[in-house]
Amino acid sequence: MGILAIRADERVKNVHFTEETVSVDLMDGRTITVPLVWYPRLLNATPDQRANWAVSGGGYGIHWEEIDEDLSTEGMLRGAPAPSLKAS
Secondary structure: OOOOOOOOOOOEEEEEEOOOEEEEEEOOOOEEEEEHHHOHHHHOOOHHHHHOOEEEHHHOEEEEOOOOEEEEHHHHHHOOOOOOOOOO
16 A cells, blocks of 8 residues: 655646636645735736746746846745835
């Protein structure tokens, strides 16, 4: 009788958007969904710009070259919005 070992795999499999959210499918079957308002660059990007992403950081990050945005699955799982761009 074998033991099934289930390991978390937080590497990026796919990225998709709705009008209000960004969702990242992980290799282990989970999906992280967060509000787009957390990431102003993505919120203000065109659908074509949003669709133009690449896996980065050894599989644990997402990079959008055209809008200079980077997200990590770790940050999304932790629920970390982008740092505020407002000057203090």
